[in-house]
Amino acid sequence: MxxxxxxxxxxxxxxxxxxxxxxxxxxxxxxxxxxxxxxxxxxxxxxxxxxxxxxxxxxPAPAGRASGTRQAGAKSSGKAPLSGRRGxxxxxxxxxxxxxxxxxxxxSGPAAWEDENFDVRFAFFAQTDAETRIRILEGRRTRLTERLEAVRESAARTRERLDEYTLELQRHGLEQVEREVRWLDGLITTERDRALGRARDHSAGAQDAPAQRNKERG
Amino acid sequence: MxxxxxxxxxxxxxxxxxxxxxxxxxxxxxxxxxxxxxxxxxxxxxxxxxxxxxxxxxxPAPAGRASGTRQAGAKSSGKAPLSGRRGxxxxxxxxxxxxxxxxxxxxSGPAAWEDENFDVRFAFFAQTDAETRIRILEGRRTRLTERLEAVRESAARTRERLDEYTLELQRHGLEQVEREVRWLDGLITTERDRALGRARDHSAGAQDAPAQRNKERG
DNA sequence: TCACGATGTATCGACTCGATACGTCGTGAC
DNA sequence: GTCACGACGTATCGAGTCGATACATCGTGA
Structure with missing residues (x-):
């Protein structure tokens, strides 16, 4: 990625x-x-x-012997030969x-919403079309929900023998993932609204607010 | 780690x-x-x-030639020879x-609160004494605050040329780290209270509530 | 009966990080 | 003036890690 x-x-x-x-x-x-x-x-x-x-x-390398030991002495060739620092x-x-x-x-396959790929794909959403964006967001959401389910179930089977700190660590981890899911929900909603607005009524070009309208969702 | x-x-x-x-x-x-x-x-x-x-x-290996090709035939030696599956x-x-x-x-040095070590150290807090716990939590907090500062400053210098999705990704990342800091704050407070309570008044053993009393801080 | 999945040990190739090396250039302390 | 220091800039190495895979045993159920 x-x-x-x-x-x-x-x-x-x-x-x-x-x-x-x-x-x-x-x-x-x-x-x-x-x-x-x-x-x-x-x-x-x-x-x-x-x-x-x-x-x-x-x-600055003239020609040939490009990365050779290049004797000192090129220093006096005037400062800023073109504009940058060095070659x-x-x-x-x-x-x-x-x-x-x-x-x-x-x-927009599964590879797009795995942990190691998703943020890169998201960073270039501006160069991605709306349909693909939504598919990736939804795939990511499903992926996280699955993991949530797996961890919860696994934790339920072994709850009794964990100390308080381990439990707190798990609780915090789950909470982070849940928050991520809610973040995705907000983004998906925004994308859907945008797609609908663009299709249904594209004459009143006022409400073209970008994707971060989901700030005050506690 | x-x-x-x-x-x-x-x-x-x-x-x-x-x-x-x-x-x-x-x-x-x-x-x-x-x-x-x-x-x-x-x-x-x-x-x-x-x-x-x-x-x-x-x-199940009797002796010698331990991991050799071990011919088939050990299958009929009765089921569950001791209790487990296999050697x-x-x-x-x-x-x-x-x-x-x-x-x-x-x-409780810097190594304890870096990204790759902190969660393991935290998972074994039950086997760590209270002073060390607090030092690690505070070190972690400082570390995250520093990073927050660095990212914010770096973002301020280049804000104008980023598209909405990149911005949203950054905003979300910052928010996650901020939440982590608040989580740490809650844990530090709890640890301090526990240490104080244990030192000042250790006869009324009723309020020995564990570390996850910081649930409803939203 | 026999395919399948859980259990169990083990390794390989590919990828990534952090440290480091080497070198240029501008700046400011002395 | 000079010189140490930090920013810029390219590049590699060793160590750690992952995902896939191989191999083997055992229970279960179609």
Whole structure:
């Protein structure tokens, strides 16, 4: 799923690795944080498969012996030769990459709503059509409800022999998941309303409020 | 941290791998789920370091050639020779293991409140003394507050160029962490009250209510 | 009788993280 | 002036982890 995130970000603008990682971790907020040990191999793989390409703008290396020991002395070549710091490697989507991204963003199978994928898919909902959005949200909701059920049942079978702290940990975990389900409910409702409003009456373009109208649901 | 969880569970009773994993995943609830690919190497390492030992009760292998190809034919040796299914490998804490576990449970350094350790430490709070519990809860709280601050600041610097869904994802992530902080607040309060009550007045043993009195703080 | 699922031990490949290395550049303390 | 420090920037390594899988036993029920 890192790959999808990379493609999604590069779809807006070409970026180099460092910036890519910053935006990635901003995008996913407090959910996940990818490290360079994950990012660079993924970039390499994407290049190898022709989905992205490197465009070495602002590279100070003249030609040949690119990453050699490059003797000191290039320091005096004036400051800011183009505009950036140093030879960064800027990545850009290829035509294949764009196509692949569209395919992925249009998919709404089980893979889209598993733990490790959902937040990335959600982050690019703006590039996903409404039907797919709803299907993914509903799939995610079902997935969480199932898990809730499994944990509850499993806990019911072994309740008596757990100490208070373990119990509290379980209670808190369940509560977090329940809250997540309610969050999804709000999003689904908003999406449905939007879809209906758009279909039924699209002349009065006033109530086009975005998806976070579900703030004050205690 | 898997190791601490294993030692903590084996401190109550000797267990075999399969049962250990079940309890592990019940213990950590919806937080984490360790797989066998993690569990068995960890067990092996613990045995090698002398913190746990195997006691092969209920083993059908007679002697020698223990894990050899064991020809079919042992099937007719009567059902339920002892009580269990098959030769399981039961693990048990050694004296060194008990000592090590006590040392770990008494520690309250930064390692105790990081993401990957906190829930395991919390799950064994019943075996941890009150002072350590409070220190870990407060450390965890500080950690989360710092992260909250960092994400908020980082988001403030780049707010304008994010679409509604990304924004909503961030908002939701922040809210989850805020809720976690409030949960910790409730636990810390409860722990402080308990410590005070125990010190000031320990004759009226009626109000010894456990730690989940913070349910209806919404 | 025999397929299936629960129980049980064990490993492999792929992925990810955190630490680290190496290097450039701007800034501010002294 | 210089030089330490931190931001920027690319890259890899070891350790830990997951999911899938393999293999084997046993009870149950079609």
């Amino acid at each position: 890192l790959e999808t995130a990379i493609l999604g970000l590069l779809n807006s603008a070409p970026l180099h690795g460092y910036e890519l990682r910053k935006r990635l971790n901003l995008l996913l907020g407090s959910f996940r944080a990818f490290s360079y040990g994950t990012l660079y191999p993924a970039l390499k793989s994407l290049v190898a498969r022709g989905l992205i390409e490197t465009t070495e703008r602002e590279a 960064r490697i800027v990545y850009r989507l290829t035509a294949d990459g764009k196509e692949h991204l569209q395919t992925v963003l249009a998919s | 898997l190791e601490t969880a294993i030692l903590g569970l084996l401190n109550s009773a000797p267990l075999h791998g399969y049962e250990l994993r079940k309890r592990l995943n019940l213990l950590l609830g919806s937080f984490r789920a360790f797989s066998y690919g993690t569990l068995y190497p960890a067990l092996k390492s613990l045995v090698a370091r002398g913190l746990i030992e195997t006691t092969e009760r209920e083993a 399981r490998i039961v693990y048990r804490l050694t004296a060194d293991g008990k000592e090590h576990l006590q040392t770990v449970l008494a520690s």
